[in-house]
Amino acid sequence: MALDALLTSAPQVASTLSRRGFLHMAGLGLLTAAAPAGVVRSAPAETWQARVAYSYGVKVRREPHLKGEELETLGHDALRTVQEVIVSEEPVHNRIWYRVGEAEYIHSGGLQPVATRFQMPLLSLPLNGALVDVSVPFTDMHTRPAFKASRTYRYYYSCTFWVGEIAEAEDGKIWYRIDDDRSHLSHWGLAEHFRPVPEHEMAPIAPELEPERKRLEVDLARQWVVAYQDDTPVFMSRASTGLTMGNGESMTPRGRHKVFYKRPSRHMAAGDSASDGYDLPGVPWCSYFTTTGVAFHGTYWHNDFGRPRSHGCINLPSEAARWVYRWTMPVVPAGEHLVKDNPGTRVVVT
Structure with a gap:
């Protein structure tokens, strides 16, 4: 199947999506590619939610375009119900807008699609702990299993972590201890x-495929990733790669690489988060292909793929x-926290 065929066979946005379907399509980054401009997608009876992912907030506009009248600014972590998905004409890299009220629209780039699904607590843990992901828009972490204890971090929907201990508080609530893989502190x-x-x-x-039969191609100009088995494309997703440096080159290194280190959860941090740095616990499904x-x-922290x-x-x-993470080699053994120094699937960045 040619790449053009893969593009045209991408799942189409149905006229009515379930919340699960909405999250699935948003999760693959296919909403923009799957619909022509101007199409309005109706909301289902069950509600969709979106969280403001940008630390500086997002603009609510009267029309679904960048010059639409500004009505208000929603702050970081504000939640809104998505009533319709609009495919607008702009911005070109991501044309999806969400209607969140009567004549109230927000560009999707600053909104993380989320759900609220409460879970039954585990009663016991495997030897190496249990991998979990956050199933609510966000949850606040504490230094001890108590609401009155100092808050440490706020974890967000879809983040992944390893649970190292289960505790029952005085009020009967069950708490999990997460051991930070970077600071080694407990939350x-x-x-x-x-x-x-x-x-x-x-x-x-x-x-079952030999490593040389799989490869990932990253197209910096088109901002997408395509997976090939032999010469057959089997998967694609929109992406956001490295910013352009002063010399005009991308911060994502061009060339041929191999995935060699994988882990389902990683606390990524660098520099001063108040300026150009970042501090991101629970980054999910990491597949490394350079030693840097x-x-x-x-x-x-954003939903603005395509640039x-x-x-x-x-x-x-x-x-x-x-x-x-699941398709590439090497494979992380079940129950293990990572695999490293084991070159596997080829990565070609152009």
Whole structure:
């Protein structure tokens, strides 16, 4: 199947999407590619939610375009119900807008599609802990399993973490201890806000293929990633690669690489987060292909795929990053936190 065929066979946006379908399409970054300009997608009976992902907030406009009248600014982490999905004419790289009220529209780039799904707490843990993802828009972490304890971090929908301990508080609430893989400090959060990731969602995809039969191609100009088995494209996703440096080159290194280091969760941080730095716990589904730390990974701090945004990594919707994690080699053994120094799937960046 040619790449053009893969593009035209991408799942189409149905006239009425379920919340699960909406999250799936947003998670693959296909909403923009799947619909012609001007099409309005109706909201289903069940509600969709979106969280303001940008720290500086987002503009609510009267019309779904960048010159639409500004009505208000929503602050970081504000939640809104999505009533319709609009395919506008702009911006060109991401034409999706969400209607959140009567004549109230927000560009999707600054909104993370989220859900609220409370979980039954685990009663016990495997030897190496349990991998979980956040199943609510956000949850606040604490120094001890108590609401009155100092808050440490706020974790966001789709972030992944390893649970190291289960505790019951005096009020009967069950809490999980998350051991930070970067600082090695412990953070406690309500167990009902974390979903245990089932084994089938981490199982390798097409593991029977020899490593040389798989490759990932990253197109910096088009801002997309395509997976090939032999010469057949089997998966694609929009992406946000590295920003352009002063010399005109991308911060994502061009050339031929190999995935050699993978982990389902990583606390990524560098520099001063008040300026150009970042501090991002629980980055999901990381597949590294350079020794300087460039990786494919999930993204919860923006939803604006289709243009360069990163310090070099390949930002993907989290569902797409999980597919890449499962499909690429080397394989992380079940229950293990990572695999390293084991070159596997080829990566070609052009």
